[in-house]
Amino acid sequence: MASITMNHIVKQYGDGFPAVNDVSIDVADGEFMILVGPSGCGKSTLLRMIVGLEDITSGDMLIGDRRVNDLAPRDRNLAMVFQNYALYPHLTVYENIAFPLRLAGVSEAEVDRQVREASDTLELNEHLDRKPSNLSGGQRQRVAMGRAIVRNADAFLFDEPLSNLDAKLRGQMRTEIARLQKRLGITTVYVTHDQTEAMTLGDRVAVLKRGVLQQLATPRELYDNPGNLFVAGFIGSPPMNFLPATVEGTTLKLPFGEIELPAERAERAAGRGLLIAGIRPESFAEASAPHAREVSDANTFDATIDVVEWLGNETYAYLPFEAPPEVLQQLQQLEQELDGEVVRTQLVVTLDGASEVKSGDTVKIWVDAAKVHLFDPATSESLTVDLAKAGKIPGLADTVS
Ligand code: ATP
Numbered sequence: 001m002a003s004i005t006m007n008h009i010v011k012q013y014g015d016g017f018p019a020v021n022d023v024s025i026d027v028a029d030g031e032f033m034i035l036v037g038p039s040g041c042g043k044s045t046l047l048r049m050i051v052g053l054e055d056i057t058s059g060d061m062l063i064g065d066r067r068v069n070d071l072a073p074r075d076r077n078l079a080m081v082f083q084n085y086a087l088y089p090h091l092t093v094y095e096n097i098a099f100p101l102r103l104a105g106v107s108e109a110e111v112d113r114q115v116r117e118a119s120d121t122l123e124l125n126e127h128l129d130r131k132p133s134n135l136s137g138g139q140r141q142r143v144a145m146g147r148a149i150v151r152n153a154d155a156f157l158f159d160e161p162l163s164n165l166d167a168k169l170r171g172q173m174r175t176e177i178a179r180l181q182k183r184l185g186i187t188t189v190y191v192t193h194d195q196t197e198a199m200t201l202g203d204r205v206a207v208l209k210r211g212v213l214q215q216l217a218t219p220r221e222l223y224d225n226p227g228n229l230f231v232a233g234f235i236g237s238p239p240m241n242f243l244p245a246t247v248e249g250t251t252l253k254l255p256f257g258e259i260e261l262p263a264e265r266a267e268r269a270a271g272r273g274l275l276i277a278g279i280r281p282e283s284f285a286e287a288s289a290p291h292a293r294e295v296s297d298a299n300t301f302d303a304t305i306d307v308v309e310w311l312g313n314e315t316y317a318y319l320p321f322e323a324p325p326e327v328l329q330q331l332q333q334l335e336q337e338l339d340g341e342v343v344r345t346q347l348v349v350t351l352d353g354a355s356e357v358k359s360g361d362t363v364k365i366w367v368d369a370a371k372v373h374l375f376d377p378a379t380s381e382s383l384t385v386d387l388a389k390a391g392k393i394p395g396l397a398d399t400v401s
Pocket of ligand 1: 013014015017018041042044046
């Protein structure tokens with residue numbers, strides 16, 4: 001096992017396009033690192049540079065303390081677990097796992113020992129004589145991992161391994177990969193465009209946009225302290241609401257009314273003119289809900305509900321609002337960057353599943369003022385992020401203690 005260090009990595013393709021632009025990420029020994037971002041953000045290119053399938057234009061790639069920029073893929077001792085598992089259909093599970101050992105000319109006794117050890121770990125013992133075509137997607141994935149394990153690789157690299165599976169199997173496989181990675185304690189870099197996979201699997205998550213690292217932090221830090229509008233909109237489902245806002249003193253003015261911010265949240269935003277407030281759907285509640293009532297009588301507003309979606313355990317209520325052109329323009333751009341995940345002129349609030357609100361009702365909504373994020377519409381950077389906790393954010397990185 002080993003750490004992987006990417007130092008100021010740049011990749012320009014033949015046409016000069018910077019697919020990866022000055023990205024620095026340290027993956028600790030044994031860490032599960034996720035590279036996430038929308039299509040074209042450069043995550044696959046970055047993974048391919050780690051494994052050696054793509055030349056590095058500039059910067060240093062280290063595995064452990066060895067610089068590997070000029071090493072052939074076979075000399076890097078990494079195991080790529082492919083999306084289609086790349087298993088040999090005519091070989092049994094046993095022989096599929098044994099394959100790299102046979103190539104290396106390992107003795108029969110040693111092949112048997114290693115295959116059985118891997119199959120014990122991966123719970124494949126009862127499947128060793130079967131062919132891949134008779135296995136479930138999850139079992140095939142485990143065989144592919146078995147082959148990687150016997151190679152005794154320094155790290156596992158996954159490129160969207162679950163993207164072809166249906167939602168249920170994807171959920172199962174996600175849990176399985178997480179469990180195995182923890183059990184094996186092997187350094188892992190995992191590429192996905194799916195924020196749920198990123199949040200549930202990663203020790204840390206690197207969010208990329210157009211080749212540039214936006215934020216590198218634990219899932220919780222990304223969720224609680226997104227450094228800019230892009231990360232805020234990408235992480236979380238349903239996505240964070242973005243609303244036009246101004247702050248005077250500690251009063252936040254939103255299209256629906258005014259709420260009082262905690263002083264430390266208001267400080268950096270006061271008097272800065274038009275801002276974008278970011279509020280997660282779950283930071284709202286019906287004012288009559290017990291947890292809202294206990295906390296505060298303030299920070300409520302009346303709103304008329306346009307659409308209600310009842311999901312059983314919770315309810316999404318949609319409340320339309322109007323926004324000035326500056327904010328609309330910024331949100332439109334964000335919507336394009338996020339492949340359309342921003343809801344531009346409707347507030348989405350998550351209410352209790354027991355709520356009986358209906359379309360057309362006017363309800364009193366409470367907002368948790370301590371969870372309101374504020375962004376500068378000109379730079380899209382957060383004004384409220386807790387820098388000490390937020391992890392690496394380019395441009396702000398030097399100020400993070
Ligand atoms: P996806 O999820 O769609 O695979 P990605 O985030 O993995 O996207 P990459 O495949 O790494 O993105 O591509 C990053 C950028 O580099 C894209 O804009 C892409 O068009 C460009 N690119 C990728 N491969 C090449 C190539 N061989 N020649 C030129 N440009 C390329």
